Structures are given as C-alpha cells and as structure tokens.
Amino acid sequence: MLNYVARRLLLMIPTLFVISLIVYMIINMPPGDCVTSQIDELLSRGDANALARADELRALYGLDHSVWYRFFHWIGGVFRWDFGLSCQDTVPVKDLIGERLMLTIVMESCTIIFIWTVSFVIGVYAATHQYKFGDYAASFVGFLGLAIPNFLLALVLLYVGKVYFGVSIGGLMDPEFIEKPMSWDKFVSVAKHLVIPTIVIGTSGTAGMIRRLRANLLDELQKQYVVTGRAKGLSPFKLLVKYPLRHAINPFVADIGHLLPEVVSGSVIVSVVLSLPTMGPMLLNALKTQDVNLAATFLLFVAVLTVIGMLISDLLLAALDPRIRFGAAGEK
Numbered sequence: 001m002l003n004y005v006a007r008r009l010l011l012m013i014p015t016l017f018v019i020s021l022i023v024y025m026i027i028n029m030p031p032g033d034c035v036t037s038q039i040d041e042l043l044s045r046g047d048a049n050a051l052a053r054a055d056e057l058r059a060l061y062g063l064d065h066s067v068w069y070r071f072f073h074w075i076g077g078v079f080r081w082d083f084g085l086s087c088q089d090t091v092p093v094k095d096l097i098g099e100r101l102m103l104t105i106v107m108e109s110c111t112i113i114f115i116w117t118v119s120f121v122i123g124v125y126a127a128t129h130q131y132k133f134g135d136y137a138a139s140f141v142g143f144l145g146l147a148i149p150n151f152l153l154a155l156v157l158l159y160v161g162k163v164y165f166g167v168s169i170g171g172l173m174d175p176e177f178i179e180k181p182m183s184w185d186k187f188v189s190v191a192k193h194l195v196i197p198t199i200v201i202g203t204s205g206t207a208g209m210i211r212r213l214r215a216n217l218l219d220e221l222q223k224q225y226v227v228t229g230r231a232k233g234l235s236p237f238k239l240l241v242k243y244p245l246r247h248a249i250n251p252f253v254a255d256i257g258h259l260l261p262e263v264v265s266g267s268v269i270v271s272v273v274l275s276l277p278t279m280g281p282m283l284l285n286a287l288k289t290q291d292v293n294l295a296a297t298f299l300l301f302v303a304v305l306t307v308i309g310m311l312i313s314d315l316l317l318a319a320l321d322p323r324i325r326f327g328a329a330g331e332k
Contacts, residue, residue: 005311012307017075019303020296024071027292033063034087034290061085061293074293078300084293088285093297097279101301103172103190104267104278107201110194111263112256114202115209120252122206123213127248128240130218138210145207154200154273161196169196170275178277197274201267205259213252220244246320253320256313260306 035057058064062073062084074084083093126138161169172193177186220226221244229239271280279298286295 005315008311008314012304012311015307016300016303020075020078020300021071023299023303024074024292024296025067027287027290027295028067030290032290033058034061034292035063037289038087060090061087070292074296078297083297086286086294087289087291088294093293096294097282097297100277100279100282101298103276104280105305106190107172107194107197107276107278108260108263108267110198111202111205111267112259114198115205115259115263118202119206119209119213120249123210123252124217124240124245126210126214127217127221135214138214142207142210145203148203150200150204150267151269151273153203154196154270157196157200158274169193172197172276172278197267197270197276200274201263201270205262209252209255212255213248216248216251217244220248249320250317253316254313256309256316260309261302264302 035054038057039051039054055064062070065073077084081094085091086093086096089096122138122141126135129135157169173186173189174193177183177189180186221240223244226239226244229243234242267276267278268280268284270276271278272284283295283298285291286298
C-alpha cells in the first residue's frame with residue numbers, strides 16, 4: 001500500500017505539470033494580453049503617454065518575453081510559493097487570493113459533505129423502499145435538482161428571501177466583517193451564510209448521486225446472495241450493511257475525484273449571483289482580462305485538489321472492498 005501511495009504521489013508531479021502547461025497555453029491563445037484593456041482605457045481618457053505606458057506594463061508583467069519563457073518562469077515560482085503579479089491590481093497573486101482561496105476551500109468542502117450526506121441517506125432510503133412514497137419523493141427531488149440550473153435556484157432564493165422574509169442571503173459574511181481578520185464572530189457569520197450557497201451548489205450533484213446510488217443498491221439487493229442471507233434469517237439492517245451497501249457504494253466513493261471540479265465549475269456563476277467573496281468571480285474576471293498568472297494559479301489549485309481527491313477515492317475503495325488490492329499481489 002505504501003509503495004502504491006508513493007508511486008501515485010510521484011505521478012502527481014508530471015500530471016500537474018502537463019495540466020498547468022495546457023491551462024497556461026489555452027489562456028494565452030486569445031489575441032492580445034492583459035495590458036490591452038488597460039491601454040484601451042487610457043486611450044479613451046486621452047492619455048498621450050498610453051503607448052509608452054503599455055511598454056512599461058508589458059515589461060513589468062513579463063509580456064515582452066515568449067509564452068514559453070513566461071510559463072517556465074511562472075511554474076518555477078510555484079515551487080517558491082511565488083505565483084507572479086496579477087494584472088488586476090499589480091500585486092502578487094499570493095496576496096490577492098489569500099482569504100478568497102480559503103473561503104473557496106471551506107465552501108467547496110461544506111458542499112461536498114452536504115452532497116455525500118444527503119445523497120447517501122436519500123439514495124439508501126429510496127432503494128430500500130422501492131415504489132413507495134419515499135422512493136417517488138426522492139426521484140422527484142433528483143429530477144428537480146438535475147433540471148434546475150444552480151444560478152436560477154440562487155436567483156429564486158434571493159427573491160424569496162428579500163420579498164417574503166425581508167433578508168438578504170447574498171454574501172458569505174455580514175458586511176462589518178469584510179476585510180477584517182478572522183475571529184469567532186466572523187466565523188459564526190460565515191457559518192450562517194454558508195447554508196444557502198451549500199444547498200444551491202450541491203443540489204445538482206446531490207440529485208445525480210442519489211439516482212446512481214439507488215440504481216446500484218437496487219441491483220445488489222436483487223442478487224442471489226441477498227436472497228440467501230434473508231432466508232437464513234439475517235436482520236434487514238445487517239443484511240443491508242454487510243454486503244449490498246458495501247458493493248453499491250463503490251461507484252459512489254469513486255466519484256470523489258470527479259465531484260470536486262464539478263462543484264468548482266458550478267460555483268463560479270453562483271458566486272457571482274450571490275456576491276460571494278470566493279475565487280469564482282475573481283477567476284471569471286481573470287479569464288476575461290487574460291490575467292494569466294491569477295487564472296492559472298487558481299486552476300492549478302483545482303487540479304491539485306482533484307488529483308488528491310482521486311487518490312483518496314482509490315484508497316477508500318481499497319478499504320471498503322477487499323477485492324481491490326494494490327501492488328504486485330493485486331496485479332496477479
């Protein structure tokens with residue numbers, strides 16, 4: 001097992017390198033650069049030194065070098081925790097993303113926990129109560145979650161909260177805690193404001209996993225070993241947990257690595273709609289303005305979390321299912 005984990009950790013290095021290279025090149029593909037929009041703004045104001053200022057800005061951001069040089073300079077700085085300068089505020093990227101990245105990780109973690117918990121409970125209940133009211137209700141919730149876009153649900157909740165309850169559910173904390181250091185009161189405020197974004201972002205992911213777990217568990221409950229166990233007098237709970245649930249949960253656990261990028265991509269527009277101080281709006285603006293260092297850094301963090309999630313899912317699968325083994329013994 002240790003050899004397997006070591007090999008996977010070593011494999012992450014070339015994997016993340018290739019991902020960062022592809023992301024960096026794709027961001028640089030559109031014509032122009034992050035200085036173009038700034039120069040256009042200066043020209044619109046009638047600044048006579050706009051063109052000279054353009055050369056200074058390109059030299060500042062390293063845009064006077066080739067894209068390959070900029071990439072290797074950026075990736076080299078990553079190992080020193082230096083992600084370059086952001087074109088938005090001419091400040092280091094690590095200073096710009098600080099609290100936003102932490103809030104993003106907290107929100108995504110809460111969303112994933114919400115998805116796993118709700119989909120597991122509802123999926124198991126729906127499978128063990130097939131064609132009953134609970135099963136139909138779970139199916140309805142699943143189809144509803146798949147059909148309603150996240151941003152539309154966010155808009156509906158904003159409207160309902162404002163019109164019928166007179167409260168604003170936007171933001172991730174009360175206004176008085178913005179740009180203040182973390183404290184207990186700020187933590188409580190963030191925890192209260194996390195409820196709505198977690199439900200909104202997690203709805204679609206929960207709906208899909210409910211349907212998947214229900215289908216897998218129904219397939220296992222109809223197999224012969226379950227009928228034999230029931231005939232031997234095993235209790236329903238023990239019969240469910242010992243084998244069918246452990247087998248049916250394999251695809252559920254395997255989705256850990258795939259769930260994270262889906263949650264991140266779904267949270268970008270929701271963060272804009274709900275005015276959340278996370279990396280979503282910043283990433284969207286960075287892509288629009290071709291702020292390569294900022295966008296590539298955030299996407300690199302997403303890639304890191306994804307490959308770590310894939311490793312965790314593989315280790316959990318080995319722990320849940322004794323048929324899965326790693327190393328030479330498993331290959332034989």
